[in-house]
Amino acid sequence: MSAEATTPSGTAGGRRGHRRDVLRQLGRAAVLRSALRGRLPDAIEHLAQAHRRHHPRADLDTLRRAYLLAEAAHRGQFRKSGEPYITHPLAVTLILAELGAETTTLTASLLHDTVEDTEVTLDQVRADFGDEVGHLVDGVTKLEKVDYGAAAEPETFRKMLVATGSDVRVMSIKLADRLHNMRTLGVMRPEKQARIARVTRDVLIPLAERLGVQTLKTELEDLVFAILHPEEHARAEELMRAHAAGPDPLAEVAESVRGVLREAQITAEVVIRPRHVLSVHRTRLKRGDLGPYDYGRLLILVAEDADCYAVLGELHTCFTPVISEFKDFIAVPKFNLYQSLHTAFAAGAGQIAEVLVRTQAMHSVAEAGVVALGDPHRPCEGESGSDEGERADPTRPGWLSRLLEWQRQAPDPDTFWTALRDELAQDGEITVYGEAPGAAPLQLPAGATCVDAAYARHGQDAHASIGVRVNGRLATLRTVLRDGDTVHLLLAPDGSSGPSPEWLEYAATAAARIPIRSWLDSMRDTEGEPRQERVGPQEQAAGAGAPAGRRAPAEPSEEQAAIVAGAPGAAVRLARCCTPVPPDGVQGFVVRGGVTVHREDCPSAVRMRAAGRRTLPVSWRSGSVGCRVTLHAEALGRPELLADLTEALAAHGAAVLAAEVEPPREQRVRHTYTLRLPDSAGLPRLMRAMRRVPGVYDVTRAARLQP
Template sequence: MSSAEATGSTMPRRWRGNRIDVARLFRAGRAALLSGPLRGALPDAVEHIGRAHRQHHPDADPGMLRRAYVLAESAHRGQMRKSGEPYITHPVAVTLILAELGAETTTLTASLLHDTVEDTEVTLDQVREQFGPEVAHLVDGVTKLEKVDYGAAAEPETFRKMLVAAGSDVRVLSIKLADRVHNMRTLGVMRPEKQARIARVTRDVLIPLAERLGVQAVKTELEDLVFRVLHPEEHDRALELMRRHRAAGEPLAPVADAVRAVLREAGIAAEVAIRPRHVVSVHRNAVKRGGRLGPYDFARLLIRVPENADCYAALGELHTCFTPVISEFKDFIAAPKFNLYQSLHTALADDAGGITEVLIRTHRMHRVAETGVIALGDPLAGAAEGGPGAAAAVPAGEDSEQPGQPADPTRPGWLSRLLEWQRQAPDPDTFWTELRDELAEDREITVVAEYGDRQQPLPLPAGASCVDAAYARHGEAAHSCIGALVNGRLQPLHTRLRDGDLVHLILAPEGTSGPAPEWLEHARTPAARIAIRRRLVGAAERAAPAPEPVPAPVPAPAPAAGRPAPGPEPVGAAVLVADVPDAQVRLARCCTPVPPDEITAFAVRGGTVTVHRTNCAAAGEMTAAGRSTVAVGWRSATAGCRVTLCAEALGRPHLLADLAEALAENGADVLQAEVEPPREQRVRHTYTVRLSDASGLPRLMRAMRRVPGVYDVTRALRTPAA
């Protein structure tokens, strides 16, 4: 998706019919900077950015921002958004978002220029020459790849490029998040189907990235904007509940006054504020409580104090003078979340049974909780210079390289791990699927892996197994893992690990063992799943015996009651091999090709031809290894097929029955079904089905998407055995 497409620009990427003289543009920009009104001040159009920037960085030099604005305004002149506004309003709005969050000058400069290389004649070399390598790196990191060059892979490959750039400077992601906030704010000019597509990517990728970077202010706004697009009725109901609550007055005001009095009497300098919940938070509360919200369920108390010790002092006073709900107490100061978040959480009960949730944090903790890595400044200003990005100022957390050592928040460990496994996923579909699965996981546990006389902390998602720990610790050498000692006791590799477990992984001599197919069922991390699949596919291609010839399909008897009768599994007769029409053919289970998928094929032992989808990771690996392909095509677009479909939905009663009805009405025979446990009211249903006519697959997927509560239906990359 190009930036022009995302923001509704009516201009093409390059003004090929009316080329800009870029050298003249730069000369005009410099002349403008030397003219009277702009000397020593920002242009009026961006003075509001300057004011926001000075609140966080009072000594900042506006010179670079002046030059960036003049260039961006000149380059985008004549371009309009679909809303009718000049295009320059978009980079200005994105930069204002970042300035209000406290971003430093380099980030704001790159933000003003972030669409120039993509949508105008300005080149990256010219940005580098005028503004330096840091700004050029940030601009390049958020510049999208062209659909004309990458086709359907443009979006996943653009995100891959952005994440790689963020590996050396996480500010790339800050600009991308602010860019998406403004695009989502102005999404109403788009067609409904495009709004939904952009909102789904925001939900699956951008919101989890904002969470991991600790940018809570961006995360909550994006959640509300996505909720409005994908679930407008639920959004409106939550808004109506909030309106009624506000009209009745704020019931937490007396509680806040009582808390202020207690802390003042104890001599604790504290600011006590009522912090309203955002729309999605209210909706989740309503779902959790069966639609019945109490007067205290629309907000929380936020207490800010000067020092860490004051947090615990305030907590002690509250627990002494009020009735605490002990089960609600959490200490994220002593044990920060992986995204730098620190606070004390508690809850207080009153005589009528009302529960008030309370957050206690320092002013610095609050700034980091709201803006995450943006509040930490320039990651290139190291600890030796005492810059705001110095890791020494941040408490040890999940991403510490060694126990007791501080994490570097501007180079988060989860990003390093993501970059590591993405190198093993050359196929865009595999990368995109695994990225969304990776970001959907909350990294909630840290185990300690023993190897020899060394110990290494391993951050893993909740529910991770010994298999995940093995690949996190040993990479592909984990293929030879044969067991694990967990807290000193021998345990099977499928054992789920808990926070703080001590794990000793047992490896067999290299080459004497290998991963079993069931390992895929135990693996939660992309690094483990990708490595296991690669090894299993390679082993199967090297050693699989020639399969027995598959007979042509036998016509099935007429179906009863309008349903197709169960027929034979789809066979190689559906595929025509160009040079050997009667060749034995099998359809690869790793990608389940069906008409009209684009397909490729490889000859394996015994003369059999194995057919893959062209975007299959296994096919890409065999091609990269020098394996010759075989020319194949579908004999007919109406061949039967077996395929696995994943339905993502909000959990509700009767969802399973409604999906089953949609499958039946569209002639799908269900061979296997799996329903994963719900997470935050979201569930995933996986169905392996057989269709007598593959051309009905798009119709079936559309019918499943129309089931209330279902927000996405996709084909799985791997079909489990029936």
Template sequence: MSAEATNSVTPGPMPGAVSGAVTPTATRRKARPRIDLRRLGRAALLGPAARGRLPDAISHVVEAHRAHHPEADLEPLRHAYVLAESSHRGQMRKSGEPYITHPLAVTLILAELGAETTTLTASLLHDTVEDTDVTLDQVRDQFGEEVRYLVDGVTKLEKVDYGAAAEPETFRKMLVATGNDVRVMSIKLADRLHNMRTLGVMRPEKQERIAKVTRDVLIPLAERLGVQALKTELEDLVFAILHPEEYAGTRELIVRNAARADDPLAEVADEVRGVLREADISAEVLIRPRHFVSVHRVSRKRGRLRGSDFGRVLVLVNEDADCYAVLGELHTCMKPVVSEFKDFIAVPKFNLYQSLHTAVAREDGQVVEVLIRTHQMHKVAEAGVVALGNPYAPAPEDPADGERVDPTRPGWLSRLLDWQEAAPDPDHFWSTLREDLAQDREITVFRPDGGTLGLPEGATCVDAAYAQYGEDAHACLGARVNGRLATLSTVLKDGDTVQLLMGQDPASEPSREWLEHAHTPAARIAIQRWLTAHPAQAESQQSEARIVENRTGVRPADVPEPGAAPEQTADRSATGNVLADLPGATARLARCCTPVPPDEITGFAVRGGAVTVHRVECAAVARMKDGGRAEVGVSWGEAAECRVTLVAESFVRPHLLADLTEAMASEGAEIVSATVEPPTQQQVRHTYTVQLPDAGHLPGLMRAMRDVAGVYDVSRAQPQPQPQDD
């Protein structure tokens, strides 16, 4: 951390621009200030204080801490400050300030966010082990295991290079240590914020490098941990360094708006207060200015800005039900913009955020956004995981037994730990994490049982399957989206209802093609993990695809299309059902024509000592013969089991797929794979590969399928016709 300790001046070409007096709309209207993280300048250093008296240098921290935790025990803070000050004594920052000003500033940031005493204690000590002679054993002996764990976690994070040259395995280990206690990352983010505030004396190229790392890794992490107070200020500081011209232009827009004679936000806020007063709803109505990056984004989206674009109206109430009461009154008494309504209370964001979003239109056409939330929701919206307090505090009825338990973590961080455990290698985990951090929009889709799935924008049914079922999604056959059959490659939209259709074969395999449609780390890692663990099957999928496609110019049906669940590459029953005239060879039925007894068959040797068995009229046979491939004699054995591909054509109707699969199961057919094409003109085509205990059951199976209401034809899949030469 000492490498980033520099002079306390604002970064970028405009000194004082970010942390100075210019705050959007703040000079003229009553506004609820954001958690002010800029107040601490140079702390007074008085040295160790008498026991029982708090040093004056941490008075800022104590004041902020007591505002959130009035009954907090301050002795650990006093003790930690005394140790930190004595350990860092003589160390100076590049600006010439005593080094103790840095841990004091970091601790103040966390105190104003509402962090509990243990986190603040660790924050005061977070550089002692790295930069002084203090050891982790000393920290444990004087402050306990909890503080030692946090200090150790932050120390490890300091050794991580977050840039493009980062060692993926090192990053994974450090992130795992962080994930086991989110307070470690909270301290790291506060540490980076103070270093970003004091970046002014660094060389421009070093400022730019640190700002890019902050933008690419730490700001997305702050977003996912819900710490908006840190995230927004970090964004503004990075904006000033990496885009100084745009920053200067945005600052000028804010200055000009502050000088306006009219104030549409204040007028709407007054109107909202009047509406709620008439409805006898107790609420606090405030104005929430946009930060610099937010103003810049709005200006790029809307062009010329109006007064209402520089902030939002914030309504704070006591209970969840009051939020909806406020919403009803505003939509009744004012002119709502219905398209702007979003309910993040019923469906919270992945980072714990909850609020109602709406907008009202003024007579002059200006649209004012309104946020409605409880006081507790507002605290969590600003502080995120920091507002959770101590995740290890035992419940009163569960006395602590000295063992660490899993903390209460936001869903994204829990998934992160699952990804790193499942990732086949560190590089794959690192690339997947970077992709996920780059996705800043999320959609919510609904399950038929009323549950929800949070997915990144652009996610497909493949992603939904792995989000809901984990690795059991290998058996997914297809999906219904909003009641209509859909392929697994279908891109989902916010609010869609998704019903996933699962097969019953426990040995089902994912298709390599699914990777093309998987956008979430959970899906990509699960599929890649299976392919890595089963190289023979994965190679067989690719090998057979190449052989048939190269010889016939036709993509074989036995290589699953995107969105179709692949069947077993090595046919489990084929070995005993087909005899090959090649010693030691394993026979398997080709899925391009799926022969069954008593079809006339022939075979061809493929890589891996196997023989693929085709119907003699299959187009692939002629192509392979023309290519000089030698046939291998094959014949049906005594075993009666067989695998066959059937095509059912039907009209679209509710519950058709369920009725069809039930009819197949009643005939003893085991569905190995299925493909459902998108409906056209109210007609749909299904392709099923099924395992039958006896080939003699095939006619009865086809009759049972034809008897299903809505099905007008069932036939065996036909081999691709051989193209005629001109």
């Protein structure tokens, strides 16, 4: 079905009216179904015809048996519209059949509400139709509100997405189910319509986009648009009606293109592809008043990939191309399997005609996405294992793998629901590579940073990240990655580092945000203080370290560095916000599990004292112990400054745990180093050596101000 030819309100009619007539016929036939054994019931004749158009040799007996079970199970049930309930699974299955879904998907679609709404059990479905159909039906079966309460909807989506991870056809059925429900939403109360429309907008439409099911996506967009923005929708429809009242100006352009291609002896089909309602609205917002060619695009269909480029060459030779509009999604397909050439050319009177060029096979995938691919683990129906029918597995694209990974770390339904919407709001994907031989490429959303790459590569081990190289050059964790970048993550060898709160600002993916937030929360619970007091103010990068929820191991020298008066056996930890070392004046604060020691002038200590927190006297065991410290070097920017500073650090035995170079401001630059020194007594000498580096005019100890 062409989404562009229909509208949510039914005013652009032909196909929508035909669909309603078909559904009425299906409903009457469902009630008066044939009792003849072995004969295809009248109610599914239309469905069978649609299925046979895509799969001529498909076995229809399974569909017959599935329909008879569904009709018997739903008999006596009615929708709010008054129609027999069986019209809903029939309509959902017809949607999928017209998209080219194979028999297993259609069987499960006919049965998709039986386990949820009737006495039919999942075991019965499995016994009668096999484990595959059982898995699909189970995947789309909602969880009961009586058991889950307000969490039922997010947990149902979680269940569906996990099932989709092993078989993408689960989500195909859900999308078709939501489309039919949206088509018939007019019987619901306005507030319920709006709630369902918002969930459709935030979750189902992005999923349809990611699975490449454009036919469903565009109609869902128009249906949501009509409910949530009725005035804008009506305005766009009015413009479309006015445009359709006369001859389409693109028809003449299409004929010119046909002539060019005939002369070049390129066999091609040239059709006008009308924009759907929301697309017209978006185009009007982008361009202002719409021109005669803005209501549609030319679609050119050819047989082979090479023909696509031959067509492109003729168009750019015989017409004046708009180069900025050219995109090659054949050489570089979109993350949702979409392939086409996009271009545009001047078509007279200053108007621009947009063109899509693709093969028939690309067109099938562009319209139906993963539905057109059917079962990714089997050859095409009727091909008996022929190699020609084998398909690449579409069930685990990068975005789905990320989603399945991070949802395991989000036990709370609200966290999952928020993270899911945020994840699906990402537009587009990039691929980044590792430096190590054999490192698998990472699929990340556009706009992802080095923090996201760290957690995508290492999971919770990324807590111990201390640096990153992008394309061979040192970079900060906030660096936004581009498609094709090479990323090498530097990890603390002993797991002593941990995430900084700033990482939450840099993370674009839930796969990064959830474990970072979990780590920070666990540190607050453990120490009774914000995690900022345990992590230096330097920006770190991505890599391996202690798991979330577990404290990074303290360095042995810290355990022995200080002693609390009156409690010599207390567990002591030196605060990472001010990194105290002998002979600093220090104070202790009781936290869960021990005592945290701060410098007396540390802003965190000042804040806690002002809040009435009790302090404990602390003394140093020795003036000569190993320590960890964070230093700021203020300098005038110049070449080789970083190399000279790191050389000075190495000469004094300082191990660099993390480093950051902030962007220059007015030719001044700040370097921040978190260091481990073998002897705290050597800190003054080290700071003097750093000040002697040409260009450096100040070196200070770090002490982070609390928000």
